[in-house]
Amino acid sequence: MSSNEPDFDTLREQIASEIPADLSITRVAYEGPQLVIYTDTPRKFAEADGVIPELASSLRKRITVRPSPGSRTPPADAESHLHDLLPDEAGVSDLEFYPETGEVLIEAEKPGLVIGRRASKLDEITQQIGWTPEVLRTPPMESSTVANVRNFLVQERADRRELLERIGSNIYGPSPADPEWVRITTLGCCREVGRASFILSTPNTRVLIDCGDKPGAEGEVPYLQMPEANPIADLDAVVLTHAHLDHSALLPLLFKYGYDGPIYTTAPTRDLMGLLQLDYLNVAAKQGRTPPYESEMVRETLKHTITVDYGDVTDIAPDIKLTLHNAGHILGSAVCHFHVGSGFHNVVFSGDIHHTDTRLFNGAENDFPRAETLVMESTYGRKGDYQTDQEDSERNLIELISDTYDEGGKVVIPAFAVGRSQEMMLVFEEAMREGRLPTMPVYLDGMIREATAIHTAYPEFLRDGLTDRILHQDDNPFMAEQFQQVDGGEEMRQDIADGEPCIILSTAGMVNGGPILSWLELLGTDPDNALIFVGYQAEGTLGRQIQGGRREISLGDGGRGSDRLQLEFDIESVSGFSGHADRNGLENFVRTMHPQPEEVLCVHGDETATDQFSSALYQKLNCRTYAPKNLETFRLR
Incomplete structure (x- = not known):
């Protein structure tokens, strides 16, 4: 990266000339692509309607206002104020204060109630306590990934601030x-x-x-x-x-x-x-x-x-x-x-x-x-390369699963943990709820449940109707009771293989490693069972070879060993679900x-x-x- 240094003195003078005289500026800095204004008067900034949007439009920058240290309410008092300000139904689960930046992180089940209409509640928070609020949604499904990423970024906040300022200087130099x-x-x-x-x-x-x-x-x-x-x-x-x-x-x-x-x-x-x-x-x-x-x-x-x-x-x-x-x-x-x-x-x-x-x-x-x-x-x-219509694909998939269920068999679906698995979960949840597919356990093996939890942490990135269903109707289809995590290793897989008809979604989606290899070994020799491909199988992968007609495989192809296995179960491919x-x-x-x-x-x-x-x-x-x-x-x- 090249190293440039923005002219902060000129920038500060320009900002001062465009805002009311009673608003102070103690420091300006670029943090990545964002312009940060530090002030001794954060409450007045929050009260000054339209000042920040007008300034952002004038400078063509995203702007954040942060309080200088002496202008903030002490954290213990600020926390008490926040509990009074925020409605119980927001479901606030965590409050963290960061003196280095003057921010308070608010994690809530319903962040919209913390933000308010047109960010009115955020302005009210700053007016009351002087801290700049940052709002995060509490994931409806526990996600170790989301928690670990958030905790890591919190731990690295000071170093990351220095990093962002350096990046900002490179972006906004001459x-x-x-x-x-x-x-x-x-x-x-x-x-x-x-x-x-x-x-x-x-x-x-x-x-x-x-x-x-x-x-x-x-x-x-x-x-x-x-x-x-x-x-x-x-x-x-x-x-x-x-x-x-x-x-x-x-x-x-x-x-x-x-x-x-x-x-x-x-x-x-x-x-x-x-x-x-x-x-x-x-x-x-x-x-x-x-x-x-x-x-x-x-x-x-x-x-x-x-x-x-x-x-x-x-x-x-x-x-x-x-x-x-x-x-x-x-x-x-x-x-x-x-x-x-x-x-x-x-x-x-x-x-x-x-x-x-x-x-x-x-x-x-x-x-x-x-x-x-x-x-x-x-x-x-x-x-x-034309895919089957999605409704026809779903109908075909449900028929194949129903036929296997009627034979007393089990269906294993190699699926990418991200995307394809969640699409399958939505298909199964609706089909079982509407009676088009017998209700049976759907086991999630590998990283699928964790990836699904990340999906529920960001519902605003999902399809409009699904977002509304999760956020406003309190109806999360990913939490349906038929979805069960395989968390007992080979012993649990053996119990599932010996048990009642079910569906197993398992990584890896191209059969190139992961728990899917265990399912081939456990279920592949029983003709009553079925393997259904619903995703792309790249050249050179074991999935592509099986899809192309190979029936005798070495589990060593996926890194498990050298034993050869003759696949006797039904092998099908259903197009139309590709991402x-x-x-x-x-x-x-x-x-x-x-x-x-x-x-x-x-x-x-x-x-x-x-x-x-x-x-x-x-x-x-x-x-x-x-x-x-x-x-x-x-x-x-």
Whole structure:
């Protein structure tokens, strides 16, 4: 990262000239992309309606006001005031005061009652006690990940503040001239699925987008040794589209190589990223592989993460602004819009998308102020890649499960812990509630329950109707009584295998490790049972081999041993549940995108998918299209 120092004296004078004279400013600082104003008069700031929004509009910055130490009510008295101010029905579960920043963290079951209409309650809190409130939702399902991430960031608050101030200085130093060019370099994910990684660069700035692994291909990692990526320590920013390991697994490696800058993503992606990266290390250790980094690097990754809400325009470099939009793929997944220079060029990275609504998420957004270049996923870009209608898919799945139930068998579904499992849970909960599927236990094995708890911690990122159901109707479908966690290891799995008909959702979704291998061993030799694939199986994975017809397998393929196993149970695949758009969905995303991109780089698909999708877009939309290879650089302007 380059080192610039903003002119804080001039900034302070400008702010003072635009606010009422009775409002004091003791210090101004940038913390990441946010401007922080410290004041001896926090109560007057809270009373001054419209001052902060007008100032934010004038400066084009996100602004936070924090009290200087002498202006705050002592914490013990402030806590008493807060208990009087906040309604019991808000369900306040924790209060934490942070003297270093003048903030009070309020964790509540119903944060809306703490915030108030148009943040009126927050202003009232500051008027009464002088502290700046920060509000978090208490997860309705206990999540060790959410708790650990929050506790870790609390512990690192002082160091993180210094880090954010340094990042802010780099962003808001002297503004460079408009760039003369913009380039994209492909470090992975081209003519293949996996190891997503790209460099977006200008003469002044280098931003890394994603840094993932490649499922089923040990050792195939992004080309971080490329000159365009080095020195890694001098990268200006990293942006993560979503938490799946083919996009996030190797981010901690950057800190091993000396990177010390920010990672921008959404709050749920941050939490899911930490969960999946730690599991990635655990799986590597169990399979006897040397992990590429230590768990300490995962903590560094979390420490350097700056969360951004959908729709917030955020400065991430002196000449680049970032806006994240819902991608409809998994919880917190984002379409990333980069505004380069003063209108010089605009680049959109789709990440992984689902264009239409699903049970879990609203469909991907594709409306932007400007967009000249689109880097577009092509996972299902082949001519014949059309998924079954979701209602038909659900009907087919329910019939298969019902048939197995009638035979006294058990259904095991390999599922990604994030996204696919929660979609399945919603299907089963509704079908059992409506009597379309016999009520039976649904066992969650692996990280599925923990990932589900993270979903319930961020209901505002879910589909509108589901958000309302969880937040306002007190009806959380993920907490239905038929969902049971497998927490007793092999002994419990054996009891389930010997027991009554049931459904088992188990990681890993591509059968490349994890507890799913135990279920193959326990259930695979009984023809009354069934294995149902509901997700994409990448080349080289055991799941792809079984789906393709292989019936004699070695459990060593997943790292368990060398015993061979003959699979006798029914093996089915049900399409329509993918978190990716199919060929129609991909085309519709680009066709209805506003504005239409001038050029499209088709990535994140095998060679056939990217070539066919690129050709189709060129013929139908009359725009320049490319199916790049890894290690190519494109000058956009």
